[in-house]
Amino acid sequence: MxxxxxxxxxALRIESVSFALARMLQEAGYKAVxxxxxxxxxxxxxxAGEDIRKRLYSVTDISGGEHCLRPDLxxxxxxxxxxxxxxxxxxxxxxxxxxxxxxxxxxxSLKPSEFPQVGAEYFxxxxxxxxxxxxxxxxxxxxRQLGCxxxxxxxxxxxxFGALAKSVGKNSPWGERLHQVFYxxxxxxxxxxxxxxxxxRQTSRTIPETDNVEPINTDMVLGGRSIEEIxxxxxxxxxxxxxxxxxxxxxxxxxxxxxxxxxxxxxxxDIRNTTNAADIAPALECLEQRAECLRRHGIDIxxxxxxxxxxxxxxxxxxxxxxxxxxxxxxAAGGRYDQLLQALGSERRIPAVGFAARPDRxxxxxxxxxxxxxx
Amino acid sequence: xxxxRETMENRLLLGVPAKGRxxxxxxxxxxxxxxxxxxQTGRGYFGHLDGFPEVAVAFxxxxxxxxxxxRGDLHLGISGKDxxxxxxxxxxxxxxxxxxxxxxxxxxxxxxxxxxxxxxxMDDLDDVARDFYARHRRLLRVATKYxxxxxxxxxxxxxxxxxxxxxxxxxxGAPRAGIAEVIVDITSTxxxxxxxxLKRLGDVYWASQxxxxxxxxxxxxxxxxxxxxxxxxxxxxxxxxDGTAWWNSLNQNIxx
Numbered sequence: 152m153x154x155x156x157x158x159x160x161x162a163l164r165i166e167s168v169s170f171a172l173a174r175m176l177q178e179a180g181y182k183a184v185x186x187x188x189x190x191x192x193x194x195x196x197x198x199a200g201e202d203i204r205k206r207l208y209s210v211t212d213i214s215g216g217e218h219c220l221r222p223d224l225x226x227x228x229x230x231x232x233x234x235x236x237x238x239x240x241x242x243x244x245x246x247x248x249x250x251x252x253x254x255x256x257x258x259x260s261l262k263p264s265e266f267p268q269v270g271a272e273y274f275x276x277x278x279x280x281x282x283x284x285x286x287x288x289x290x291x292x293x294x295r296q297l298g299c300x301x302x303x304x305x306x307x308x309x310x311x312f313g314a315l316a317k318s319v320g321k322n323s324p325w326g327e328r329l330h331q332v333f334y335x336x337x338x339x340x341x342x343x344x345x346x347x348x349x350x351x352r353q354t355s356r357t358i359p360e361t362d363n364v365e366p367i368n369t370d371m372v373l374g375g376r377s378i379e380e381i382x383x384x385x386x387x388x389x390x391x392x393x394x395x396x397x398x399x400x401x402x403x404x405x406x407x408x409x410x411x412x413x414x415x416x417x418x419x420x421d422i423r424n425t426t427n428a429a430d431i432a433p434a435l436e437c438l439e440q441r442a443e444c445l446r447r448h449g450i451d452i453x454x455x456x457x458x459x460x461x462x463x464x465x466x467x468x469x470x471x472x473x474x475x476x477x478x479x480x481x482x483a484a485g486g487r488y489d490q491l492l493q494a495l496g497s498e499r500r501i502p503a504v505g506f507a508a509r510p511d512r513x514x515x516x517x518x519x520x521x522x523x524x525x526x
Numbered sequence: 527x528x529x530x531r532e533t534m535e536n537r538l539l540l541g542v543p544a545k546g547r548x549x550x551x552x553x554x555x556x557x558x559x560x561x562x563x564x565x566q567t568g569r570g571y572f573g574h575l576d577g578f579p580e581v582a583v584a585f586x587x588x589x590x591x592x593x594x595x596x597r598g599d600l601h602l603g604i605s606g607k608d609x610x611x612x613x614x615x616x617x618x619x620x621x622x623x624x625x626x627x628x629x630x631x632x633x634x635x636x637x638x639x640x641x642x643x644x645x646x647x648m649d650d651l652d653d654v655a656r657d658f659y660a661r662h663r664r665l666l667r668v669a670t671k672y673x674x675x676x677x678x679x680x681x682x683x684x685x686x687x688x689x690x691x692x693x694x695x696x697x698x699g700a701p702r703a704g705i706a707e708v709i710v711d712i713t714s715t716x717x718x719x720x721x722x723x724l725k726r727l728g729d730v731y732w733a734s735q736x737x738x739x740x741x742x743x744x745x746x747x748x749x750x751x752x753x754x755x756x757x758x759x760x761x762x763x764x765x766x767x768d769g770t771a772w773w774n775s776l777n778q779n780i781x782x
Contacts, residue, residue, distance in 0.1 A: 196665060196689050197659075197665060197687075204686070205677050205681065231644065257616065259616070259619065295649075321684050326557060327781055331653075335684045336683070336684025338684070339649060339652070339683075339684050364643045365640075365643075367641045369638065371640060371723055371726065372640070372641060372701045372722070372723035373638040373639060373641050374638065374639040374641070374701050374707035374708070375658070375662065375666075375704075376639075376641075376658065376707075378641075380657075381643060382643075382644075384653075385643050385644035387644075388644050388650070
């Protein structure tokens with residue numbers, strides 16, 4: 152039971168929303184799986200992203216083994232898939248789940264620390280644009296069938312900035328550096344972009360002289376790094392401190408690009424106009440295809456906000472990301488995570504995309520549907 | 527704690543550090559404020575403030591004082607800012623009064639091996655943490671007695687590829703012992719860092735000092751509030767602060 156336990160009528164409503172959504176997913180061809188609540192802690196520490204990690208419930212058993220209560224069902228579902236014979240070979244699979252997840256929230260926040268999730272994961276689909284659209288359409292259709300309306304959809308695509316950074320990187324070492332930091336805190340990225348625009352040459356007087364650095368030797372505490380590893384990075388860091396600035400128009404272009412946030416068709420135009428000097432035709436082509444593909448799957452893209460900076464800090468996502476909100480409250484979210492399965496131990500790269508919805512929030516915001524089935 | 531709860535109905539309960547440098551400093555401070563602690567003979571865990579028999583003093587470890595304030599098992603307590611923030615989830619909401627006392631100053635800092643000549647600030651640590659994971663397939667380990675503050679500081683700087691290793695003491699020795707790569711600890715001089723082959727990252731300043739705090743969760747009644755006024759004014763006067771303002775703020779906050 153969650154700390155603020157729902158009344159039995161509320162609990163029934165949540166249950167019926169969750170059950171109905173899971174059923175829709177199964178009818179759409181997603182096979183239901185059930186995963187353990189108790190998960191290995193290490194896996195979540197590594198892949199869950201800071202926002203989830205700080206909310207983990209962890210437990211140590213008497214043999215010293217460290218576990219946590221699953222903070223979401225995506226990673227457990229990935230692990231379930233990888234343990235299956237198909238998963239070991241990267242065979243295409245559509246799985247769905249429903250169950251409780253656990254994330255600590257302070258009492259004052261009024262958010263439950265135990266909450267239900269229903270979701271779907273599509274592993275091994277080779278046409279990623281189509282798979283992305285299938286998952287998003289599954290989420291949106293499901294929500295509509297549950298009686299949700301008036302929600303706001305936000306879409307992002309992390310691949311796009313990657314392409315832009317690569318194009319910038321052809322003429323300036325800042326491209327790669329900015330790409331590395333794109334997924335880090337926004338403050339840090341902004342600071343770096345500012346530095347890139349100004350160039351670091353003029354600040355060279357603050358660089359410590361290499362000669363002043365004490366040579367490293369094996370008697371020192373090395374903290375698990377090799378001397379060579381430290382020296383290599385030290386040199387890179389020194390070099391970075393005397394980089395010529397990014398061409399002025401490129402810096403401005405990047406800033407302008409990252410401010411784009413508009414209905415998808417408008418955003419497409421804005422992105423084209425802003426980046427026309429950069430060589431990212433294939434990425435723009437993909438984005439056009441994405442818009443078309445979403446349309447084909449019955450999603451009104453005029454209704455969806457595309458945001459170039461969306462999804463930067465969302466943990467393991469690598470490409471397409473989306474979120475469905477009512478006001479400030481997220482009722483469903485998902486995206487593509489092409490590196491996670493490999494990180495979790497798969498020998499091959501297995502593309503993956505999925506979403507999760509919050510039946511408790513849906514039941515509270517749109518009670519009509521639940522009332523129909525639970526008088 | 528039931529003993530305390532009973533005491534708290536009709537006496538003001540003040541928690542004071544039981545040992546260590548902060549104990550000495552607190553004793554001296556209260557003496558200078560004109561309210562020295564009078565230890566009760568035969569009962570080493572309790573005392574009272576001289577001239578105020580209705581102000582009971584409980585001697586507790588400084589960390590325990592923070593926890594007790596968080597639960598409401600003390601009206602007032604003197605502890606380190608670091609401990610108040612580490613042991614109480616949201617001190618600004620739980621505590622009704624937080625005043626700096628100006629002694630037991632120390633900084634919470636991030637220490638990395640001195641050999642890491644490529645690491646000067648948290649941005650560097652962020653890069654190294656990712657690089658470390660990519661190379662060695664394990665997370666950088668951070669030894670600390672302050673997991674909550676560490677998470678807060680690291681998250682503010684966007685560092686997330688690390689794991690915390692709980693440390694019970696002698697944290698500075700963890701990297702040399704090979705049980706962690708990085709430490710987060712309180713240091714007043716930095717000498718212990720140096721002697722353990724570590725250096726301090728330049729951009730983390732989390733300054734701690736002794737603080738006087740009141741718990742919103744404690745039992746406050748009119749009588750207790752009245753008892754609080756005079757000693758609070760004396761303590762404030764020692765710091766050339768306005769004791770009436772402290773007391774008014776306490777009055778407002780315990781009902782807020």
